[in-house]
Amino acid sequence: MRWDSRQLEALAAVVAEGSFDAAARALHVTPSAVSQRIRALENAAGSVLVRRARPVVATTSGQALLRLARQTELLGAEVAAELGADDDARPGGQEPGGGRPDSLVTVPLAVSADSLATWVLPALAQVDGVTFDLHRADDSRTADLLREGVVMAAVTSQTAQVQGCRSTPLGIMRYRPACTRAFARRWFPHGPTPEALDAAPVVVFDRTDDLQDMFLRERAPGARPPRHHVPSTVEYEETIRLGLGWGMLLDRPTIGGLHDGTGGGITLLEPDVVLDIPLHLQQWKLRSTVLDRVTAALRKEATRELLPA
Numbered sequence: 001m002r003w004d005s006r007q008l009e010a011l012a013a014v015v016a017e018g019s020f021d022a023a024a025r026a027l028h029v030t031p032s033a034v035s036q037r038i039r040a041l042e043n044a045a046g047s048v049l050v051r052r053a054r055p056v057v058a059t060t061s062g063q064a065l066l067r068l069a070r071q072t073e074l075l076g077a078e079v080a081a082e083l084g085a086d087d088d089a090r091p092g093g094q095e096p097g098g099g100r101p102d103s104l105v106t107v108p109l110a111v112s113a114d115s116l117a118t119w120v121l122p123a124l125a126q127v128d129g130v131t132f133d134l135h136r137a138d139d140s141r142t143a144d145l146l147r148e149g150v151v152m153a154a155v156t157s158q159t160a161q162v163q164g165c166r167s168t169p170l171g172i173m174r175y176r177p178a179c180t181r182a183f184a185r186r187w188f189p190h191g192p193t194p195e196a197l198d199a200a201p202v203v204v205f206d207r208t209d210d211l212q213d214m215f216l217r218e219r220a221p222g223a224r225p226p227r228h229h230v231p232s233t234v235e236y237e238e239t240i241r242l243g244l245g246w247g248m249l250l251d252r253p254t255i256g257g258l259h260d261g262t263g264g265g266i267t268l269l270e271p272d273v274v275l276d277i278p279l280h281l282q283q284w285k286l287r288s289t290v291l292d293r294v295t296a297a298l299r300k301e302a303t304r305e306l307l308p309a
Contacts, residue, residue: 004044010023015050016133067164074286108151109153114250139277156279158282170306171303202216207229
């Protein structure tokens with residue numbers, strides 16, 4: 001079956017931008033034109049491809065075509081970059097570099113907030129000629145975005161290989177339960193007992209953050225403590241430093257002051273307890289030099305910054 005490239009482009013834009021109007025602005029066409037292209041693609045596929053909600057979401061059939069759209073876009077951009085670098089192909093002796101930088105390839109990636117705040121950005125800085133569309137999600141949920149065709153690669157804690165992808169172990173992110181000394185004296189005078197963990201406020205990143213609950217399930221099954229939701233890595237740590245609650249902090253010299261003795265009153269709930277999260281890089285099985293360069297940079301930086309798997 002032959003697929004219309006403009007219709008695939010419209011599908012990718014609608015899902016990426018979240019609405020038909022926003023997709024129209026991104027594509028520099030009218031909303032009616034976007035709607036017509038989506039309808040035509042749905043007629044060709046014989047099924048509904050998007051749920052017209054806010055934001056627009058691809059259906060199961062739509063996800064398959066969205067992956068095709070992303071792959072077509074990536075490979076097309078790579079060809080454009082090759083043609084742009086071919087001096088012999090320039091008409092009239094046009095000098096290289098004289099036009100707009102339209103040949104930059106965009107790579108959508110799914111990463112967690114902690115990975116984004118620590119090691120992912122230094123990795124991406126090593127890749128030239130690429131723009132990035134970063135999607136932030138919990139490590140356990142980034143693979144869903146890969147499965148849905150929204151991203152081409154994902155840093156994920158999911159070990160099961162996503163269909164149509166290959167998976168590479170990256171390393172381990174280690175967390176420790178921590179709070180201020182004043183908080184520990186108030187809420188844990190006899191240590192982190194099940195009763196104390198049920199009563200003491202806990203800081204979680206967002207409603208998909210399961211790190212604290214993993215610790216609670218082990219130490220205090222059934223506990224339902226009061227929760228602060230703080231969906232920002234820097235402010236999450238600051239919330240713990242200010243004594244509003246306890247939470248899982250990254251075991252890094254720059255996070256929480258756990259190693260250098262300058263933690264501003266931070267202490268560990270249980271010094272011998274660690275929570276290790278193994279990370280994997282899952283990416284499409286696609287012959288793409290750009291995607292290979294991106295994933296190679298991620299693997300290299302992960303080797304430097306993460307604990308060995």
